[in-house]
Amino acid sequence: MIEMNMTQYLSENPGLKYLFFGGKGGVGKTVLAGTAAIWSASQGKKTLLASTNPVHSLSSLLMQDVFGRATPVNGIPNLDAYEIDTKDTIEKSKHEIREKIEWFLKFAEVKTRADEFVESATMNPAFEESAMFENMIDLMFEDKYQVYIFDTAPTANARRLLGMSSVYSMWVNKMVQSRKEAMSLRDLLSYSKRKQEKDPLMDYLLNLRERMGRAKSLLTNPALTSFFFVTLPEALPIAVITRFISWFRDFGIPVGGVVVNMVIDKNSVKEDAPDFVKNRVAMQDEYMQTIWKEFNGQVRAIIPLFDNEVRGVDRLKHMAKFLYT
Numbered sequence: 001m002i003e004m005n006m007t008q009y010l011s012e013n014p015g016l017k018y019l020f021f022g023g024k025g026g027v028g029k030t031v032l033a034g035t036a037a038i039w040s041a042s043q044g045k046k047t048l049l050a051s052t053n054p055v056h057s058l059s060s061l062l063m064q065d066v067f068g069r070a071t072p073v074n075g076i077p078n079l080d081a082y083e084i085d086t087k088d089t090i091e092k093s094k095h096e097i098r099e100k101i102e103w104f105l106k107f108a109e110v111k112t113r114a115d116e117f118v119e120s121a122t123m124n125p126a127f128e129e130s131a132m133f134e135n136m137i138d139l140m141f142e143d144k145y146q147v148y149i150f151d152t153a154p155t156a157n158a159r160r161l162l163g164m165s166s167v168y169s170m171w172v173n174k175m176v177q178s179r180k181e182a183m184s185l186r187d188l189l190s191y192s193k194r195k196q197e198k199d200p201l202m203d204y205l206l207n208l209r210e211r212m213g214r215a216k217s218l219l220t221n222p223a224l225t226s227f228f229f230v231t232l233p234e235a236l237p238i239a240v241i242t243r244f245i246s247w248f249r250d251f252g253i254p255v256g257g258v259v260v261n262m263v264i265d266k267n268s269v270k271e272d273a274p275d276f277v278k279n280r281v282a283m284q285d286e287y288m289q290t291i292w293k294e295f296n297g298q299v300r301a302i303i304p305l306f307d308n309e310v311r312g313v314d315r316l317k318h319m320a321k322f323l324y325t
C-alpha cells in the first residue's frame with residue numbers, strides 16, 4: 001500500500017525545485033518527467049522541462065520542436081521545454097579545453113602541438129557525460145525558473161560528481177596552492193616588478209571549485225532536490241533502481257521515491273484472455289511483492305499500462321491523474 005503518494009510528498013516538500021527521473025531505459029522516464037512538468041506548470045510555477053538526451057525525446061513527446069533552446073510549450077502556460085543540443089555542448093566544451101591546453105603549453109614553454117592533448121582529454125564517454133552535466137548545472141545556476149524537471153537523470157554523472165567532489169576539492173585546493181606558490185616565486189624572481197599577468201589556469205581552478213561546491217550544495221539539499229526512480233514490475237528495472245538508490249543514499253543525494261509504471265489493470269483481464277497476458281499479470285503480481293518489500297514506504301505512484309503510447313500534452317495530462325492521485 002502507498003503510504004505517501006506523490007501529491008502528499010510534494011505538499012510536504014513545497015520548496016522542491018530540481019526534480020529528476022532516473023531508471024532503466026524504456027521504463028517511462030521521459031513521459032513521467034513530461035507529466036510532472038505539466039502538473040508543476042498547472043500549479044502556477046514557472047517550469048522548465050529539460051533533457052540532456054542525445055535522441056530527440058522531448059520534441060517527440062510534445063510533438064513540437066523544442067530542440068536547441070527553451071521553447072514555450074503550446075497550450076501549457078508557465079511551461080518551457082528544452083532539448084539540449086548535445087553535439088553543440090560537446091563542441092563548445094572541446095573548444096574551451098583546447099584554449100586552456102594551448103595556454104598552458106605556452107605558459108610552460110612546451111613546444112608540443114595541443115591536438116594530442118585535446119584528443120586524449122576529450123575522446124572518451126566520460127568527457128561527453130561531464131559536458132552534459134556542466135550544461136545542466138549551468139541551467140540550474142541561471143535560475144530563470146521556479147521548478148526544473150530533468151528528463152533523464154544523469155545518474156552515473158551525478159553519482160560520479162558527488163562521489164568525487166571531496167576528492168575534486170582536495171585536488172583543486174592543492175592545485176590552487178601550488179599555483180599560488182609558483183606565482184609568488186615568479187614574482188620574487190622577476191627583476192621588473194611588473195604586475196602579474198592574468199592566470200587563466202588559476203581562474204579556471206577557482207571557478208571549478210566554486211561551481212562544484214555550488215552544484216553539490218544544490219543537489220544534496222533535500223528541500224530543493226529530489227530524485228524519483230521509475231521502475232516496472234520486472235526484475236531488471238527493479239535491480240537497476242535498487243542499485244541507484246543505494247548509491248544515492250551513500251552520497252547524500254535526496255531520493256524522492258519510486259514510481260511504478262506500466263502495471264496491467266487486472267480487472268481488464270478476463271478469463272478468456274490469452275495465456276501470455278495472464279502470465280504477464282502473474283509475473284507483475286510477483287514483482288509487485290518485491291517492490292513493496294524493497295521500497296517500503298517509498299512508492300509514490302502506480303501507473304497503469306495504457307492501451308497506447310503516451311504522446312502529446314493531452315495524454316500527459318491524462319497520465320497526471322495517475323501520478324498525482
Ligand SMILES: Nc1ncnc2c1ncn2[C@@H]1O[C@H](COP(=O)(O)OP(=O)(O)O)[C@@H](O)[C@H]1O
Pocket residue numbers: 023024025026027028029030031032261262263303304305306307308309310311
Ligand atoms: N504507462 C504507460 N502505458 C503505455 N505506454 C507507456 C507508458 N509509459 C510509457 N509508455 C511508452 O513507453 C515508451 C518508453 O517511454 P519513455 O518515457 O520514452 O521511457 P524512457 O525515457 O525511460 O526511456 C514510450 O513509447 C512511451 O510512450
Ligand SMILES: [Mg+2]
Pocket residue numbers: 029030053057151152
Ligand atoms: Mg527518455
